[in-house]
Amino acid sequence: MHELSRRGVLKATAATGAGAVILPGISAAEAPAASAAGKGPSEVKCKPAKLTGRIVRPDDAGYADASLGWDELFVHYPLVIVYAQNTQDVVNALTWARQHDVALRVRSGRHSLEGWSNVDNGIVIDVSELKSAHIDTHTHVATVGAGLTQLEAVTMLGKKDLAVTTGSEGTVGLSGATLGGGFGFLNRWLGMACDSLIGAEVVVASGAECAKVVKADLNHNSDLLWALRGAGNGNFGIVTSLTYKVTPLKSVAYVQATWNGLGDLHAVFDTWQRTAPIADNRLGSQLEVHRDKILLFAVLAKGTAAEAKKMLAPILSVGSPDVSTQVGNWGDVYAGFQIPTQADPANWKFFSQFTRKPFPKKAISLIGSFMQDAPSDASNFFTQSFGGAVRKSPRGGTAFTHRDAIFYSEPGAGWGTRGQAGSGDAITPQAQAWIAEFSQALRPYVNGAYVNVPNVGMQEWETAYWGSNFDRLREIKAKYDPYNVFKYEQSIPPATLHGHA
Numbered sequence: 001m002h003e004l005s006r007r008g009v010l011k012a013t014a015a016t017g018a019g020a021v022i023l024p025g026i027s028a029a030e031a032p033a034a035s036a037a038g039k040g041p042s043e044v045k046c047k048p049a050k051l052t053g054r055i056v057r058p059d060d061a062g063y064a065d066a067s068l069g070w071d072e073l074f075v076h077y078p079l080v081i082v083y084a085q086n087t088q089d090v091v092n093a094l095t096w097a098r099q100h101d102v103a104l105r106v107r108s109g110r111h112s113l114e115g116w117s118n119v120d121n122g123i124v125i126d127v128s129e130l131k132s133a134h135i136d137t138h139t140h141v142a143t144v145g146a147g148l149t150q151l152e153a154v155t156m157l158g159k160k161d162l163a164v165t166t167g168s169e170g171t172v173g174l175s176g177a178t179l180g181g182g183f184g185f186l187n188r189w190l191g192m193a194c195d196s197l198i199g200a201e202v203v204v205a206s207g208a209e210c211a212k213v214v215k216a217d218l219n220h221n222s223d224l225l226w227a228l229r230g231a232g233n234g235n236f237g238i239v240t241s242l243t244y245k246v247t248p249l250k251s252v253a254y255v256q257a258t259w260n261g262l263g264d265l266h267a268v269f270d271t272w273q274r275t276a277p278i279a280d281n282r283l284g285s286q287l288e289v290h291r292d293k294i295l296l297f298a299v300l301a302k303g304t305a306a307e308a309k310k311m312l313a314p315i316l317s318v319g320s321p322d323v324s325t326q327v328g329n330w331g332d333v334y335a336g337f338q339i340p341t342q343a344d345p346a347n348w349k350f351f352s353q354f355t356r357k358p359f360p361k362k363a364i365s366l367i368g369s370f371m372q373d374a375p376s377d378a379s380n381f382f383t384q385s386f387g388g389a390v391r392k393s394p395r396g397g398t399a400f401t402h403r404d405a406i407f408y409s410e411p412g413a414g415w416g417t418r419g420q421a422g423s424g425d426a427i428t429p430q431a432q433a434w435i436a437e438f439s440q441a442l443r444p445y446v447n448g449a450y451v452n453v454p455n456v457g458m459q460e461w462e463t464a465y466w467g468s469n470f471d472r473l474r475e476i477k478a479k480y481d482p483y484n485v486f487k488y489e490q491s492i493p494p495a496t497l498h499g500h501a
């Protein structure tokens with residue numbers, strides 16, 4: 001029988017050098033006593049746990065791939081990765097982590113933009129293989145496993161002429177996007193992804209050593225549902241399934257426009273920011289400024305190409321953009337604009353910002369000058385129109401707070417080649433400085449930040465993400481995770497820690 005505490009593992013690792021992974025003979029078949037970390041017998045309320053599911057350890061052939069996140073800027077060496085095959089595997093993994101005092105992280109689509117769904121020497125509880133789906137086409141309710149990607153969810157719903165808001169990148173996890181808010185082309189029509197979340201199954205910590213399964217919906221643990229709607233990423237428990245209200249959607253019109261060079265930037269940006277947030281709610285759009293071009297992407301739900309072009313006429317009439325349109329099932333259109341991950345740079349850095357008043361001329365000039373100095377071709381200034389249904393909270397409310405934003409924006413730098421460790425090293429300091437200086441220059445014109453695109457250097461991230469909701473989130477955290485088991489760089493601390501006044 002092995003006794004394993006986090007301290008023990010770290011000590012062993014330190015002895016062999018940074019980055020090494022030590023496996024002191026732990027195996028799923030062994031069942032160490034729940035005596036680690038000095039917990040008294042009166043607090044032990046569950047049997048010693050075994051790890052179950054598909055388990056990957058550092059000696060296994062698939063470990064390198066299993067450890068890699070989408071953003072290769074962040075590298076971690078977990079002690080063990082558990083790919084849960086069902087809810088009980090998650091309960092076992094959480095109990096095991098607690099009994100052994102091992103740091104834990106929750107992971108679904110691996111797109112955490114600071115690498116926070118992975119951890120050195122800890123356990124990664126990965127829900128990406130929970131792919132179940134039950135779609136009720138009569139009640140318009142869909143319950144899906146927490147492992148679906150956005151592309152899988154949009155495709156599955158699209159085949160039944162149904163939709164829910166998701167972000168535009170198909171490989172992002174539906175869980176991660178929804179639990180932090182979730183915006184995309186349909187947000188002005190259907191609200192944020194989290195606004196359609198009407199229920200969840202969640203594995204939470206229980207007692208001093210254990211784990212249990214709870215439901216969160218408007219009738220059960222409704223405070224937890226509220227918290228999961230915008231603050232649920234790795235804070236309260238491990239979401240194993242999500243239930244959404246879904247909306248009939250047969251077809252969309254998709255418009256893409258390209259302006260070569262940045263000569264039209266002022267007119268394009270200003271027209272977009274004054275029209276897109278107040279357009280027909282069915283119209284969602286994104287503007288992307290690159291160093292040598294401006295791109296507009298727009299989706300009109302339930303509309304024709306002619307109708308979409310008419311709504312976009314003020315902006316499309318600036319200069320002479322190349323314009324293309326497509327009409328079709330949302331699932332097909334969404335799949336059609338995906339870019340394969342391999343074509344993306346390896347490393348990324350972003351800074352998230354919301355805006356309530358149109359940018360003045362000076363702010364648009366800043367975008368132009370920073371983009372001209374961008375560290376790579378892939379770097380861009382991305383925006384997503386808000387307004388419309390985003391302004392309205394669903395029944396039961398949400399922790400997501402940026403309802404009065406007119407748009408979301410982020411400077412993003414991408415560099416380096418996937419699978420070639422170190423290929424971007426020469427550009428890394430330049431890219432980091434560019435993001436820091438760009439976002440700092442825009443500070444007078446923005447408010448708040450988006451927890452799904454975390455701002456690591458921000459002093460008051462708590463209120464930037466959640467405004468005045470932060471105090472309630474701390475209370476809910478104290479209720480569902482009083483021992484602060486779900487803890488990472490910017491996790492929500494409980495209002496009171498168990499055992500403390």
Ligand SMILES: Cc1cc2nc3c(=O)[nH]c(=O)nc-3n(C[C@H](O)[C@H](O)[C@H](O)COP(=O)(O)OP(=O)(O)OC[C@H]3O[C@@H](n4cnc5c(N)ncnc54)[C@H](O)[C@@H]3O)c2cc1C
Binds near residue numbers: 105112173233
């Ligand atoms: C290329 C790209 C494009 C993006 N575009 C958009 C966009 O258009 N709209 C938008 O809203 N966002 C967008 N995002 C941000 C995206 O929503 C977040 O990165 C999201 O958190 C990723 O979720 P994931 O499951 O893929 O990542 P993971 O790394 O698996 O998880 C991200 C966070 O969620 C937690 N988490 C994951 N699953 C669970 C679970 N089941 N239970 C509890 N906690 C969990 C993790 O612990 C971690 O803190 C984009 C990100 C990228 C990289």
